[in-house]
Amino acid sequence: MLSILNLIRWKNLMMIALAQILIKYALFESFNVTTTLNSFGFSLLVIATLCIAAAGNTINDIYDVETDLINKPDKVIVSKSISEKKAFNLFIIFNIIGVAIGFYLSHMVGKSAFFSLFVIISATLYVYASFLKQTILIGNIVISTLVAMSILIIGVFDLLPAINEQNRETQLTFFKILIDYAVFAFLINLIREMIKDIEDINGDYKAQMNTLPIAIGRERANKLAFIISLLPIAATIYYMVTYLYKQQIAIGYFLIFIIAPLIYTTIKIFSAKTKKDYKHISNIYKVIMLLGMLSLLLYQFILK
Numbered sequence: 001m002l003s004i005l006n007l008i009r010w011k012n013l014m015m016i017a018l019a020q021i022l023i024k025y026a027l028f029e030s031f032n033v034t035t036t037l038n039s040f041g042f043s044l045l046v047i048a049t050l051c052i053a054a055a056g057n058t059i060n061d062i063y064d065v066e067t068d069l070i071n072k073p074d075k076v077i078v079s080k081s082i083s084e085k086k087a088f089n090l091f092i093i094f095n096i097i098g099v100a101i102g103f104y105l106s107h108m109v110g111k112s113a114f115f116s117l118f119v120i121i122s123a124t125l126y127v128y129a130s131f132l133k134q135t136i137l138i139g140n141i142v143i144s145t146l147v148a149m150s151i152l153i154i155g156v157f158d159l160l161p162a163i164n165e166q167n168r169e170t171q172l173t174f175f176k177i178l179i180d181y182a183v184f185a186f187l188i189n190l191i192r193e194m195i196k197d198i199e200d201i202n203g204d205y206k207a208q209m210n211t212l213p214i215a216i217g218r219e220r221a222n223k224l225a226f227i228i229s230l231l232p233i234a235a236t237i238y239y240m241v242t243y244l245y246k247q248q249i250a251i252g253y254f255l256i257f258i259i260a261p262l263i264y265t266t267i268k269i270f271s272a273k274t275k276k277d278y279k280h281i282s283n284i285y286k287v288i289m290l291l292g293m294l295s296l297l298l299y300q301f302i303l304k
Contacts, residue, residue, distance in 0.1 A: 003077055003081035003082050004090065006077055007057065007058055007077045007078070007081075007082060007087065007090070008054035008058060008090075009054075009057040012053070012057070013050050013054060013057075015286075015289065015290060015293070016050060016053055016150050017046055017049075017050060018290075018293060019150070019151060019181075019293040019296075020045070020046050020049065020150070020151075020154050021046070022293055022294070022296040023151065023154045023155075023178065023181075024037075024042050024154060024158065026297050027174065027177065027299055028158065028159075028174065030299065030300040031174075031299075031300075033170065033171070034162045034164075034167050034170075035158045035159065035162055036109045036157065036158050036159075036161040036162045037108075037109070037157060037158050041105065041108055042158065044101050044104065044105055045101075045105055045154070045157055047097075047098075047101060048098045048099075048101035048102050048105065048118060049098070050098075051095070051097045051098030051101070052094070052095065052098035052099075052102075052118060052121055052122050052125070053150070055090075055091050055092075055094035055095040055098065055122065056122075056126075056128070056129070056146075058087055058088075058090050058091040059088075059091045059126055059130075060125075060128070060129040060133070061077060061078045061087065062084060062087050062088060062091070063130055063133070064129075065078050065084075066203075066206075066207045067204055067206075067207045067209070068203070069203070070202060070203030070207075071199075071200040071202065071203035071204075095122050098118060098122065099119060099122055101118075102114075102117065102118030102119075103115045105157060109157055110161060111161055114156065114157065117153065117156070121146060121149060124142060125146065128142050128143055128146075133209070134209040134211070135210060135211075136210060136211065136212050136215050137212055139193075139211075140190055140194055140197070140212070143189070143193060144186045144187075144189040144190040145186060147189045148182035148186040148189075149182075150185075151178055151181050151182040151185055152178055152179070152182045154178065155178040159174060159175050159178075160175070181292070181293070181296075183235065184232060184235065184236070184292055185289065185292070187231050187235065188232055188285055188288055188289050188292070189289070190228065191225060191228055191229050191232070191285060192285040192286070192289075194212060194224070194225045194228065195269070195278050195281050195282050196278070196282055197211040197212055197213055197221070198221050198222060198225065198272075198278050199275055199278035199282065201213045201218060222269065222272060225269050226266065226269045229262070229265060229266040229269055230266060232262055233259065233262045233266065236254060236258050236259055236262065239254075240254050244302065247298075247301070249298065249301055249302075250295075250298050253295060257291045257294075257295075258291060258292060258295070261284060261287065261288050261291070262288060264284065265281050265284050265285060268280065268281050268284070269281060
């Protein structure tokens with residue numbers, strides 16, 4: 001059981017679930033925003049998202065066995081703790097559950113076309129693991145877009161179907177907040193993926209993958225990661241100055257828990273040399289992602 005939990009990256013799944021729960025209950029419910037999904041429907045949406053993500057993590061591990069044996073031999077699950085056949089069966093099962101729930105939800109909210117989102121995301125995760133992950137930057141951008149989609153999908157299913165002439169402005173305001181958080185998640189994950197590629201360059205090279213550090217060299221890739229790491233800092237400062245300049249609690253939170261760690265990781269990227277350095281940077285970015293999602297708890301004080 002523990003092997004399966006590690007295979008599907010249960011900690012990452014919990015972070016996705018936490019973000020979605022905070023969006024629903026700390027943001028939407030706190031302001032009595034008109035929504036489509038009741039608690040049961042929302043729970044199904046979370047389960048569907050987690051199943052699709054679990055399937056993606058599973059197929060990713062199946063295709064990464066060769067590189068993981070070099071990059072992180074102690075953490076290889078497929079072929080050691082779980083057979084490749086069993087892992088692939090789990091991939092199929094998670095996908096079927098996620099897509100089936102997505103089909104049900106789409107009809108529940110009266111938007112049957114939304115069902116295609118789950119199919120597209122599921123297919124994209126498979127293509128990413130089998131092909132796109134090996135390509136320069138494209139794989140990083142695709143997986144980061146899917147991470148952002150785990151945030152936006154709450155707005156797609158819970159806000160958009162409930163829009164009418166009376167509440168249009170309010171609904172779109174809250175959807176824009178989701179877009180801001182999705183952009184933040186995209187940028188943080190993009191940098192983290194680039195850092196992981198630099199960290200895993202040895203195994204990826206032996207597996208004949210064509211990731212960014214292999215194509216342009218570790219030092220150039222490091223410089224590019226450093227430049228891109230400035231974007232979330234700039235974006236967060238812009239967000240603070242534009243929307244939060246009168247909110248001292250929010251300003252304090254963002255300065256201490258978002259800006260400061262972002263600046264710290266940017267400095268660390270500039271001086272990073274060893275695999276241990278890149279692992280440390282990757283872990284800090286994961287913490288920043290969590291702290292960014294927790295800032296949703298502040299909106300009940302900001303907007304009221």
